[in-house]
Amino acid sequence: MKAAMSLVGSQGIISVTEVIIASIIFCLIIIIIRSFQQQIPHGLKRIPGPRGYPLIGNMMEVGRNPHLSLTQMSRKYGDMMQIRIGTKPVLVLSGLDTIRQALVKQGEDFMGRPDLYSFRNVADGESLAFSTDSGEVWRARRKIAQNALKTFSVSPSPTTSSTCLVEEHISTEADHLVIKLLQVMTEQGSFDPWQYMVISVVNVICAMCFGKRHSHNDQELLRIVNATEDFIEVTASGNPADFIPVLQYLPSQSLKKFKEFNYRFISYLQKMVKEHYETFEKDNIRDITDSLIEEAKKAEANANIQLPKGKIVNLVNDIFGAGFDTVTTALSWSLMYLVSYPDIQKRIQEELGELMSLIRVEMPLFRWPHSNLFFLFFTTLDQNIGRERRPRLADRSMLPYTEAFILEMFRHSSFLPFTIPHCTTRDTILNGYYIPKDLCVFINQWQVNHDEKIWKDPSTFNPERFLNAEGTEVNKTNGEKVLVFGLGKRKCIGESIARWEIFLFLTTLLQQLEFNICDGKKVDMTPHYGLTMKHTRCEHFQVKQRFPVKSSQ
């Protein structure tokens, strides 16, 4: 204090001119700041939010775990909050009702994608999921992809007892995974399941897209896995250059790696798509690529839409990119929960066993007049209820606890904490707040899945929250409150296939194997932030064979 006064003293008294100049500079700064702020139309409110620092905005408050920090901040500012990441203003939406209002009821206003640097690198800006286009061409391409997945999903399986091709591909791969895990268990005594699951899931996509399954050691398959993992690394981890544009001019190792792998990956897709065009037969749809070709032909015949060149390759690329990391992550989290809660694992296995015993009782042999005697005889002889046949998609409604477990895994892990970023397509109003066109929008799915207004003890892992009082049925209304696939116009187009994959993989694995962790070891369930959040990999998994099931069934 003394030092400050003496400083003034030593300089003499501040003159009136100096005060006037300082005031003018101050006013100018205020005018410049105001001119950057959006003018709000009369009668509408400005979205609240924290003040940010120059250049970095609110990056410090958002930190390394945006799903947690933004949930925390939404408690103070509400379901609609505006922050700044770097130089970019971002609207953060929380609360199921607000999100439904924006994405479903005002879906057209909120269906855009922001122009982000990392998105421009995906499929040369032609990606269905990441490109800024949300106009007629995007609509036509999304319709083609949706129809193709739908047509393929109901294609009957010609060779086995599976009800459809999707079921056949997934079940075949799940059987191979069981064999692989037992083999590594014998050879190594313990293992990290991720590396085997990722190959199985990519193989399912290869089989679904191209009708072709690879062996787990196939070099082409391993290259695809690497390329797609690099794709996820670059697009998923929130590239700072997206929000501080000047950073795009700095060299980026991961981007360089991604471009190299992506080039090889796209070449592989081009080769496969070309083969499909050459052998395409309208009445023999073999896989998703055939389905895409068929739908694209129909769309071009019916509408005056000029689709961009290479459209099929890009659509296959989208399905690959979106469908492998997400499903592998879901399966990986499922295994983490199963070993952390052995009682839950046991209950799913009991439910599977009960279902299979019901199937057995319904077999014609047991409808014989002395069925009770026969039933007793067979149950004693055959203590292996559950080995009659492998699980099928049609069993889902009869396995409510298993379904409840999958819902709770989605909710509790919320491994897709935010959807892919959206942006507004025009000036609009939401909950009385004015929202300008082209504003980047984050949808906080994690907040909805942990909202105390919806869920009792949200941090507790409890599948029973999704069952009715008798435990015999899944409560559909509660299930629909779990947000993992987004909502509205941009909702995931692979939701059904993803749910089927997770169900069939888990039931096939749990029917035959029991999972646990080596004595004295623990799993670390702390999520690492990303577009899909991962847990720390764990190499201490073990499996015990329960009983084999004939894979041809």
Ligand code: HEM
């Ligand atoms: C557990 C697995 C999956 C989860 C949790 C998931 C979740 C999501 C989410 C949150 C979005 C963004 C929604 C938005 O921006 O509002 C999305 C988009 C998308 N998903 Fe999935 N997904 C999964 C599996 C799949 C699969 C298997 C496929 C393909 C067969 C697929 C294809 C797509 C595509 C193409 C988009 C972009 C849609 C668009 O922008 O119009 N997804 N998914």
